[in-house]
Amino acid sequence: MAAINVTLPDGSVKQVPQGTTPYEIAEQIGPKLAKAAVAAKVDGKVTDLKRPLDRDVALEIVTVDSPEGLEVLRHSTAHLMAQAIRRLYPGTKLAIGPVVGERFYYDIDCPKSLTVEDFPAIEAEMAKIVKENWEIRREEISKADAEALFREMDEPFKLEILEGLQDGEISLYRQGEFVDLCRGPHVPTTGYIKAFKLLSVAGAYWRGDSSRPMLQRIYGTAFPKQSELEAYLQRLEEAARRDHRRLGPALGLFSFHEESPGFAYWHPKGQILYRTLENFSRELQEARGYQEVATPWISRSQLWEQSGHWEHYRENMFRMEYEGESLAVKPMNCPNHCLMYKEQTRSYRDLPIRFAEYGPLSRYELSGTLHGLMRVRGFHQDDAHLYVREDQIEQEIFGVLELFDVVYSTLGLKYSIKLSTRPEKFLGTVETWDRAEQALMRALEKAGRPYEINPGDGAFYGPKLDIYVTDALERVWQCATVQLDYQLPERFDLTYVDADGSHKRPVMIHRAIFGSLERFIGILVEHFAGAFPTWLAPVQARVIPVGINYFEYAYGVAEKLKRMGIRVEVDSRNEKVGYKIRDAQLQKIPYMLVVGEKEAASGTVAVRHRSRGDLGAQDVEAFGRAVADEIARRALD
RNA sequence: GCCAGUGUAGCUCAAUGGUAGAGCGGCUGCCUUGUAAGCAGUAGGUUGCGGGUUCGAGCCCCGCCGCUGGCUCCA
Numbered sequence: 001m002a003a004i005n006v007t008l009p010d011g012s013v014k015q016v017p018q019g020t021t022p023y024e025i026a027e028q029i030g031p032k033l034a035k036a037a038v039a040a041k042v043d044g045k046v047t048d049l050k051r052p053l054d055r056d057v058a059l060e061i062v063t064v065d066s067p068e069g070l071e072v073l074r075h076s077t078a079h080l081m082a083q084a085i086r087r088l089y090p091g092t093k094l095a096i097g098p099v100v101g102e103r104f105y106y107d108i109d110c111p112k113s114l115t116v117e118d119f120p121a122i123e124a125e126m127a128k129i130v131k132e133n134w135e136i137r138r139e140e141i142s143k144a145d146a147e148a149l150f151r152e153m154d155e156p157f158k159l160e161i162l163e164g165l166q167d168g169e170i171s172l173y174r175q176g177e178f179v180d181l182c183r184g185p186h187v188p189t190t191g192y193i194k195a196f197k198l199l200s201v202a203g204a205y206w207r208g209d210s211s212r213p214m215l216q217r218i219y220g221t222a223f224p225k226q227s228e229l230e231a232y233l234q235r236l237e238e239a240a241r242r243d244h245r246r247l248g249p250a251l252g253l254f255s256f257h258e259e260s261p262g263f264a265y266w267h268p269k270g271q272i273l274y275r276t277l278e279n280f281s282r283e284l285q286e287a288r289g290y291q292e293v294a295t296p297w298i299s300r301s302q303l304w305e306q307s308g309h310w311e312h313y314r315e316n317m318f319r320m321e322y323e324g325e326s327l328a329v330k331p332m333n334c335p336n337h338c339l340m341y342k343e344q345t346r347s348y349r350d351l352p353i354r355f356a357e358y359g360p361l362s363r364y365e366l367s368g369t370l371h372g373l374m375r376v377r378g379f380h381q382d383d384a385h386l387y388v389r390e391d392q393i394e395q396e397i398f399g400v401l402e403l404f405d406v407v408y409s410t411l412g413l414k415y416s417i418k419l420s421t422r423p424e425k426f427l428g429t430v431e432t433w434d435r436a437e438q439a440l441m442r443a444l445e446k447a448g449r450p451y452e453i454n455p456g457d458g459a460f461y462g463p464k465l466d467i468y469v470t471d472a473l474e475r476v477w478q479c480a481t482v483q484l485d486y487q488l489p490e491r492f493d494l495t496y497v498d499a500d501g502s503h504k505r506p507v508m509i510h511r512a513i514f515g516s517l518e519r520f521i522g523i524l525v526e527h528f529a530g531a532f533p534t535w536l537a538p539v540q541a542r543v544i545p546v547g548i549n550y551f552e553y554a555y556g557v558a559e560k561l562k563r564m565g566i567r568v569e570v571d572s573r574n575e576k577v578g579y580k581i582r583d584a585q586l587q588k589i590p591y592m593l594v595v596g597e598k599e600a601a602s603g604t605v606a607v608r609h610r611s612r613g614d615l616g617a618q619d620v621e622a623f624g625r626a627v628a629d630e631i632a633r634r635a636l637d
Numbered sequence: 638g639c640c641a642g643u644g645u646a647g648c649u650c651a652a653u654g655g656u657a658g659a660g661c662g663g664c665u666g667c668c669u670u671g672u673a674a675g676c677a678g679u680a681g682g683u684u685g686c687g688g689g690u691u692c693g694a695g696c697c698c699c700g701c702c703g704c705u706g707g708c709u710c711c712a
Contacts, residue, residue, distance in 0.1 A: 105707095113641065116706095202707030203640030210709050214640045217707065245704095250648080258685075258703040313712060332712070366638050366710070367703090375711095459712060483712080510712085547669050575670080582673035596671060608672060 005056045016053075023049040023188065026061045036063040038187045039072045046072065048138055048185040064224040071099045076136065076186045077196045077222035078104040083178035084125035085110065085218070094180065095157040095206060095215055102232065104222070107204050107215040109157070114216055119198040126196065133191035134175040138184055143167045146181065157206065195229035196222040239473055244525035245372040251530050251587060253521075253538070254373070262370045262377030264518055269538035272567070274517060276536055278358055280634070281382040281513060284403060290354040290384055295336035297360055301326040306491055307335035316363045329362040334510060337385045338492040346496040351506060352392055356384040373522030380517045386509040387494070393436060393484065393507060397443035397465075400482055400511050404467060405447070407513050412636045413527065414470040417449055420457035427461050428486045436484050436507075437463050461487035471527040479515040479523070484508075531588040531610060535631045541568040542589045543605070544580045546596030553600040557593065557620055564624040565631065585610055590637075591627065611637060
């Protein structure tokens with residue numbers, strides 16, 4: 001048999017007989033590697049460990065703890081689950097079973113409507129199949145054979161998937177009695193799957209099409225080791241503990257009532273948080289040449305017809321009719337800002353013009369999509385529209401990026417940027433698009449911000465930057481986008497007079513830093529687990545008198561601190577100190593100030609910080625100055 | 638909107654189709670309190686809403702609403 005050359009990642013070349021499997025090579029390298037191996041990367045493509053090599057290749061052994069290895073493991077677990085479900089619920093049709101992030105799912109059409117209560121039985125069956133340790137075999141067959149097979153098995157979804165495949169690219173994977181149409185790769189045997197758990201069940205449309213049948217989607221996850229699975233499950237629990245829908249009401253920030261689905265009720269403490277963030281934004285924007293405006297929240301539909309919203313966005317707008325007149329509540333501010341721009345003849349010297357607005361916006365979101373503060377029907381953005389000359393795009397985008405950075409670094413949030421470029425259907429000319437995209441890239445590079453490109457993902461009216469925030473639990477949220485817009489200036493016939501006296505079209509930049517304040521606060525609640533930095537905390541200090549004899553002193557301390565700009569309250573309940581400390585801790589109040597005999601006599605407070613613990617006695621004035629400074633610096637804990 | 642689940646006191650949860658309960662929280666009183674829960678008492682409910690089955694419904698059936706997990710959507 002001929003020999004082939006296998007190049008390993010360290011550059012060394014191994015000569016082996018043709019038909020050698022990656023697994024055998026792994027064994028030669030070392031038993032430890034062979035044990036951790038779940039797949040192989042052949043010329044950069046992930047493939048099965050036991051698929052024979054037939055030519056010279058570059059080979060990398062994929063171990064179970066690598067990103068690719070984990071994906072293989074989870075994908076195989078999806079098959080394992082499908083096999084178990086098939087055994088338990090005969091007649092189940094399989095659709096697709098991919099890996100998404102740390103989870104996998106399988107969409108199935110099952111005669112029984114499954115719930116989490118069915119999970120233990122399915123998991124038990126999965127464990128059984130693991131124990132049976134079936135070899136997972138790849139088989140390549142012709143399209144005709146595959147069609148015959150899945151027709152015989154009565155698998156309509158697989159047949160539909162087959163329709164889109166070509167002869168020569170069809171593979172099956174078998175383990176025991178189970179067979180599935182699959183590209184692979186998979187772990188060598190079912191015994192490789194050690195730690196898994198089914199997580200949830202939900203509905204999902206076949207092929208994501210709401211006119212197609214609704215399938216059951218079972219989510220699960222798998223890890224190389226039980227301990228890693230448990231760590232993951234603990235992270236889910238931590239996320240549940242931090243859930244803003246639970247913490248928000250518990251901290252007195254906001255509530256929801258079924259009388260107004262999708263609209264938050266902001267309680268006094270939540271409103272402080274809200275206003276503090278809004279004012280933070282105001283302060284930064286005023287310093288950067290933004291002008292705050294306020295525009296109508298209800299307009300005649302002709303405005304929305306002119307802006308194009310009526311055509312493209314009507315279904316998401318709250319609409320109404322009075323005196324035969326069609327009206328709508330604004331879902332965005334841009335058309336109103338365009339009207340204001342147009343009130344005057346603008347000179348090239350006037351640009352850029354930056355209108356900022358914090359007013360209420362409403363969007364009709366489908367009832368099933370509402371989710372706490374994260375998805376609402378009524379919200380406010382820290383919205384702004386910049387009217388700029390084309391030669392100002394780069395500089396203005398650079399300014400917006402700087403603003404992003406100030407806001408997110410102040411809050412200790414990591415973020416990443418994606419640039420979405422010209423889609424297939426677009427407005428304007430290729431040249432304009434190219435120039436705009438170039439300007440965005442130059443601004444990003446000037447700002448020193450790394451970014452990824454999403455080719456073809458821009459809006460039809462202009463390219464955009466999406467900002468993704470990563471929170472304390474490493475979850476990623478999209479908060480804001482910066483979009484260049486060539487269409488609205490056109491639709492509203494916006495112009496400016498250039499140096500040569502000619503009328504030119506400005507470019508519009510839509511941008512928001514927080515995005516929706518509601519959503520952003522939801523993210524912050526979960527990010528900080530309710531323990532906001534002092535400058536954001538609704539109550540920054542709580543004075544805890546040891547007994548009624550010290551109430552007067554406590555109120556005096558509170559008065560002094562209030563005058564120093566600190567949000568402070570006195571716990572005047574008839575309770576023990578331990579009780580009041582516990583309550584203040586649960587309310588995540590940054591500073592607890594215990595006052596009694598010693599403090600009253602010396603004009604001090606005994607300071608306890610929610611996370612740093614007992615800080616000892618401090619002079620009231622000195623404490624006040626230190627906290628005022630912490631607030632002014634917007635310090636993180 | 639769609640599929641599934643779910644809805645009992647402010648919160649967390651009990652109650653084989655047979656008189657709706659507990660803990661926490663609230664309020665009142667006692668204790669006079671020193672760094673994560675003192676003691677006692679007390680109020681609080683048309684069991685989401687509307688129909689139906691039944692001698693009898695928190696529980697079973699139908700419709701509606703909210704919420705949850707997803708899907709779809711997201712200028």
